[in-house]
Amino acid sequence: MHIPQYWAQARLRHATGQRHGATVQRWGWSDHSQQEAETHARQRAQQALDALLAAPKTRNPDASFERMEWRGEYGLDGATPIREEVLERRGNTVLTRNSYGAHCLNTEQVAIADMDYPVPARPASLPWLSSLLLLAALAVTATQPAAWDARMLIGVVAAAALGLFCLRRWQSWARDRSAGAKALPPRQTALEHIRNLSQQHPDWGLRVYETPKGLRVIVTHALLHAQAPEVKTLFEGLRVDPLYAMLCERQQCFRARVSAKPWRMKMSGLSTMERGWPLEAQRLPARQQWVSDYEQAAARFAACRFVMRLGNPESCAEASEFVAWHDAACRAQSSLPLA
Template sequence: MQIPQYWAQVRLRHETGIRHGATVLRWGWSDISQADAQNHAQQRAQQALEDVLKAPQTHHLDSDFERMEWAGEYGLYGSTPIREEVLERQNDTVMTRNNYGAHCLNTAQVAIADMDYPREKPLPGFPFLSMIFMLLALPWLWLTPLVWSVQQIVLIVIIAATGLVFHSRLKQWLSARKTKQTRQARALDQAVARVQQAQANHPDWGLRVYETPKGLRVIVTHAAWAPQAPEVKTLFQELGADPVYALLCEKQQCFRARVSGKPWRMGISGLSTQARRWPVSAENLSARQEWCQLYEQKSERFAACRFLQQLGPSTFCLEAQAFVPWHDSASKAQSSLPLA
């Protein structure tokens, strides 16, 4: 796992003609200083430019070579480490702020699996338009004298049809809300049962189970597993872990756990495009700091997950002894706050 403290970016261009040239863009990083990160970026950019200029003679350039390294924060498909703001470090665990502003714990030794519930169909919306039409039409119907003209009969038929539509869609809306609660409870029970079965298959495993807004989080507590360990692959397969998350763990050689709420679940907008990318430019730093202050205040009223149960051995390995208390405190897992 590598999560650098300092980042820099260098763009180099070599002119080969009036309208032709070679341009490369590379990131550099360091845990020592900003200057060291700048030197690293300069070295990587210079090497990339040399590779481009040599390509016509050597007839060789790697198929995955990128002239402009726009790799995302997670470095999932690129050659850079996780590029996020570092908030705190404790031993081998690092808390970062991800690209939409939430806090994440990153660890290379405590295995974490995320399980998502099956994707639900969108709920039908509340019939606002037909309700508004009925609220406007009923007073007119009540106050207008009945003369049985063609126009009046047509309007009465339209009002009656709208009333039937409103009644039907209102029933659908109420039924869907009730069914959603039942489906969520059933999905939670099924997911917990899957974790219990995995633990039963491996009685020596200690698994700590949490509810998240859309699934479960499982933390391995009996032993320290590296992301490439065969036990991790078995764990992910038996739990049906999110495949993108599993790929991220393999690529970055670390496990991640979001420990604060997602902004849109707490009623606030996310960071702007200019302020979300780390490192942020000087002109956007103030806007980022203001948003982060609002986010921290709002997130105090929400939990990222809720502790459900400890399965298997209750004795924690040394790595879990350090990680779990920080995770539970940061995520407010022992509280009754709403999940976000």
């Protein structure tokens, strides 16, 4: 995990005529100074321009080459680290503001699994229309003369097919109704997944939190890297969203949102002009005003709520420090509404 403190952008152009040339743009970063970030940006831009000019005369390098490095905010392509505003650092944990303005804790070794409540399958509906059509077909067939002709044969076959279709629909409806009566609520189902995982790995320590639309699990008994086999077991056992699992693997860290989402507080997120980081000086006042309004509103909400602890009660020191920061930032022990 790498989340630099300083960022800069450099753009270089090699002109071959008044209206023709080659332009590249690259990010640079540093943990030490803005000047070092600017130097790094120029170095990366020069390397990109040299690579572009070294391509064939058409200056058409391979498909992976990116002239203008606009993407990479979340470091998914491996070319740049996570590019977010750093709010605070404590040891190996970094608090950042994400693209829509909320606070996120980033940690390299404290495993976090966010899971959404399972979406219940849509039950089969009653086949009212097909049943009415079947009755109509039977009525028409019954009122026809007894003599068998082509129309009578077609009617009987159609009524039989429609009857079979209706029977299957009624069976599906009855089965779904029975299953729905026995099914656990989504929250209880998600908690059962966690309890089952804890029973399979009794030496693991798990802290469980409720989020607005799911549950969060923090592993406390040991430090784990994103590519550790235990993390794969954790994610599969809890049926974690594949996108979240992919982000953890690509970014080589775990992220937890610890303040409210703006739209859940009836606020808009950061505008497209102020959400990117770093930001031009002339746009900073607008961003700062939004941040001020957001922080006041977010103080009235919790990002998650502590539910229970399972398994091994012993926590490693770094996990304990992370949990303390996480719970305070989320207001996890409060009764505030979740957002």
